[in-house]
Amino acid sequence: MISLAGRDILHAWGKFIFTGMGLGLLIGVTLSMAGIYRGMVDDAEVLLDNSGADLWVVQQGTLGPYAESSSLYDDSYRGILGMAGVADAANITYLTMQVRRSNETASADVRAMVVGITPDAPGHPGQPGFLVAGRHITRSHYEAVADIATGFALGDRIRIRRNEYDVVGLTRRMVSSGGDPMIFIPLKDAQEAQFLKDNDAILRQRARTAQNRELNRPGVPGLLDAVITSQSTNPYVNAVLVQIEPGANPDAVAEPIRRWKRLGVHTKAGMREILVAKLIATSARQIAMFLVILAVVSAAIVAFIIYTLTMGKIREIAVLKLIGTRNRTIAAMILQQAVGLGLIGFVVGKIAATFWAPVFPKYVLLEPGDAMRGFVIVVVICVLASLVAIRAALKVDPAEAIGG
Amino acid sequence: MDSDSGDKWSRKAPITDQRMDLKQSLGGIHIEGLKKRYGQGDTAVDALKDVHMSVGPGEVVGLVGPSGSGKSTLLKCLGAIIEPSAGRMTLGRDLIYDGGWRISDLRALRRDKIGFVFQAPYLIPFLDVTDNVALLPMLAGKPNSAAREQAMALLQALDVAHRAKAMPSQLSGGEQQRVAIARGLVNRPPVILADEPTAPLDSERALAVIRILNQMARQFDTAIIVVTHDEKIIPTFKRIYHIRDGVTYEEAGEGRGFD
Numbered sequence: 001m002i003s004l005a006g007r008d009i010l011h012a013w014g015k016f017i018f019t020g021m022g023l024g025l026l027i028g029v030t031l032s033m034a035g036i037y038r039g040m041v042d043d044a045e046v047l048l049d050n051s052g053a054d055l056w057v058v059q060q061g062t063l064g065p066y067a068e069s070s071s072l073y074d075d076s077y078r079g080i081l082g083m084a085g086v087a088d089a090a091n092i093t094y095l096t097m098q099v100r101r102s103n104e105t106a107s108a109d110v111r112a113m114v115v116g117i118t119p120d121a122p123g124h125p126g127q128p129g130f131l132v133a134g135r136h137i138t139r140s141h142y143e144a145v146a147d148i149a150t151g152f153a154l155g156d157r158i159r160i161r162r163n164e165y166d167v168v169g170l171t172r173r174m175v176s177s178g179g180d181p182m183i184f185i186p187l188k189d190a191q192e193a194q195f196l197k198d199n200d201a202i203l204r205q206r207a208r209t210a211q212n213r214e215l216n217r218p219g220v221p222g223l224l225d226a227v228i229t230s231q232s233t234n235p236y237v238n239a240v241l242v243q244i245e246p247g248a249n250p251d252a253v254a255e256p257i258r259r260w261k262r263l264g265v266h267t268k269a270g271m272r273e274i275l276v277a278k279l280i281a282t283s284a285r286q287i288a289m290f291l292v293i294l295a296v297v298s299a300a301i302v303a304f305i306i307y308t309l310t311m312g313k314i315r316e317i318a319v320l321k322l323i324g325t326r327n328r329t330i331a332a333m334i335l336q337q338a339v340g341l342g343l344i345g346f347v348v349g350k351i352a353a354t355f356w357a358p359v360f361p362k363y364v365l366l367e368p369g370d371a372m373r374g375f376v377i378v379v380v381i382c383v384l385a386s387l388v389a390i391r392a393a394l395k396v397d398p399a400e401a402i403g404g
Numbered sequence: 405m406d407s408d409s410g411d412k413w414s415r416k417a418p419i420t421d422q423r424m425d426l427k428q429s430l431g432g433i434h435i436e437g438l439k440k441r442y443g444q445g446d447t448a449v450d451a452l453k454d455v456h457m458s459v460g461p462g463e464v465v466g467l468v469g470p471s472g473s474g475k476s477t478l479l480k481c482l483g484a485i486i487e488p489s490a491g492r493m494t495l496g497r498d499l500i501y502d503g504g505w506r507i508s509d510l511r512a513l514r515r516d517k518i519g520f521v522f523q524a525p526y527l528i529p530f531l532d533v534t535d536n537v538a539l540l541p542m543l544a545g546k547p548n549s550a551a552r553e554q555a556m557a558l559l560q561a562l563d564v565a566h567r568a569k570a571m572p573s574q575l576s577g578g579e580q581q582r583v584a585i586a587r588g589l590v591n592r593p594p595v596i597l598a599d600e601p602t603a604p605l606d607s608e609r610a611l612a613v614i615r616i617l618n619q620m621a622r623q624f625d626t627a628i629i630v631v632t633h634d635e636k637i638i639p640t641f642k643r644i645y646h647i648r649d650g651v652t653y654e655e656a657g658e659g660r661g662f663d
């Protein structure tokens with residue numbers, strides 16, 4: 001027996017390839033949507049892994065530092081270092097902002113996450129890991145290590161708030177949970193960038209302090225200066241990243257810090273939960289919604305095309321029935337055509353998605369598992385869509401071939 | 405019936421059981437007292453009222469009648485496409501209908517015992533000429549190569565073997581009809597039903613088609629019924645059945661066939 005479906009596809013291959021391409025682009029979009037979601041999850045995982053931390057110590061009662069704002073004193077880490085099970089602890093600040101080269105205008109802005117780290121301390125938590133070029137930050141001011149995705153190169157001068165920084169090293173795939181590339185700068189500079197007020201605000205604050213009778217008592221010399229000095233320091237960080245000793249239980253180490261230091265502590269599992277389940281939850285639902293609509297649209301298109309193709313063959317189907325073709329054979333022909341169309345669509349979609357994924361500004365992760373699931377869904381949709389056409393074909397009366 | 409035609413169209417006498425058995429053992433088509441009623445009650449239409457027909461193996465007969473007289477209904481009953489209401493039908497050596505179907509797989513009956521040739525060729529547009537013809541033996545379970553050999557033999561007999569690899573759309577009307585005849589014949593059915601097979605053809609080609617049907621009938625001992633209005637071919641039949649208001653009348657035709 002020959003394949004009736006195959007022959008029909010070969011005969012009308014132009015029609016099939018054309019509609020298969022259209023369907024394929026739709027499937028490509030669907031795979032890309034799934035890839036965008038996977039990319040978001042992967043960005044979050046990469047952020048957690050690259051931080052090198054086991055525990056995130058944050059302001060009490062917050063989900064910081066990525067999902068909510070958090071600030072704690074920058075000397076908290078000393079006390080934490082002394083806790084049982086803690087191997088290492090490091091201050092860190094995170095601030096997402098627009099960054100550009102010193103000699104460029106605002107249109108050349110790059111959205112980046114500026115990370116404040118202790119200089120000359122590679123290997124500690126929060127430090128950039130592997131450098132693809134250059135060296136780590138060694139000075140306490142005005143040096144930066146940038147992710148390659150920022151587009152900055154070694155030797156570039158970049159401006160962050162009021163200061164300019166030399167790019168001395170480059171990393172790869174160091175991104176925020178939102179997919180923005182990271183720029184590492186010395187902690188002191190980062191604290192200033194995040195917490196220091198502008199000059200006018202500082203002047204105004206000094207004036208207000210000076211007018212305050214409580215703080216500017218005539219009989220107490222030096223008080224006003226002391227108050228102003230304390231107001232103009234910025235002893236805050238967003239989090240302390242903690243590495244625990246090998247074999248230690250993260251929850252067991254976290255609990256005393258919570259209780260005795262009165263700080264919030266998140267384990268890696270808890271942090272993943274925050275990033276994946278909470279931070280990108282709305283985006284994930286958005287994408288899921290899109291996927292559902294795309295599936296429905298694809299199903300409608302396949303159903304419509306297969307139905308139209310089948311209706312165009314009613315006469316032939318009546319003849320096939322008249323000369324003794326079994327319903328099973330006719331149903332199989334239509335089913336195979338629908339699945340064939342789905343196969344063409346899937347191949348086109350997979351290729352299209354693979355080609356355009358790198359062009360997306362954010363990371364698009366095309367997982368083989370998603371492709372497999374997508375394939376199964378495409379086949380299921382094609383089978384369901386062909387049912388309408390099969391029903392119509394089986395209703396055809398072989399007497400139609402003879403006519404009145 | 406008017407007296408003018410009374411002598412010409414003699415009412416077919418009921419065949420005695422003895423004669424019937426003799427004829428049946430030889431194959432062919434035998435119909436006795438066939439009735440077909442469409443619908444029920446007030447709207448019922450008696451399309452076939454009393455049909456008697458007998459076509460021997462190797463014989464080609466014409467079935468002629470005005471529009472609405474029941475020709476297509478008769479072919480559909482014979483072709484096991486619709487169920488008659490009463491009567492008896494024998495195809496080849498099998499009694500297929502006797503007040504009810506005597507055969508369970510009508511589809512297989514159509515595939516193996518009956519060849520159809522329609523007014524339009526209705527070839528399958530996505531199969532080439534060979535496979536259009538070979539499809540039937542393939543459907544019956546023959547291996548592809550054997551089915552194609554069988555098809556080629558017929559295409560040769562019908563003089564279209566040189567177009568074996570062509571698609572139907574590339575053929576002329578006459579070639580298409582010959583391929584359709586090859587398809588009707590390929591399973592060597594004991595019976596061929598042709599509904600206006602020459603309607604789309606000019607008289608030369610129409611006669612050629614009838615000549616082919618006669619040849620095939622003799623070569624394969626096939627009983628062939630040709631429904632037609634075609635004045636060009638009516639004179640070729642040795643025997644003609646007229647049908648009027650669902651009743652058949654037999655007439656000796658003027659044709660000598662093609663012997």
Ligand SMILES: Nc1ncnc2c1ncn2[C@@H]1O[C@H](COP(=O)(O)OP(=O)(O)O)[C@@H](O)[C@H]1O
Nearest residue numbers: 404442449451470471472473474475476477478
């Ligand atoms: N499916 C049907 N339902 C009801 N009446 C029908 C149907 N098919 C045919 N008829 C009627 O049966 C009669 C014979 O029709 P038909 O066999 O098509 O005649 P012919 O082929 O000789 O023109 C006509 O009166 C026609 O209206």
Ligand SMILES: [Mg+2]
Nearest residue numbers: 403404475476
């Ligand atoms: Mg008719």
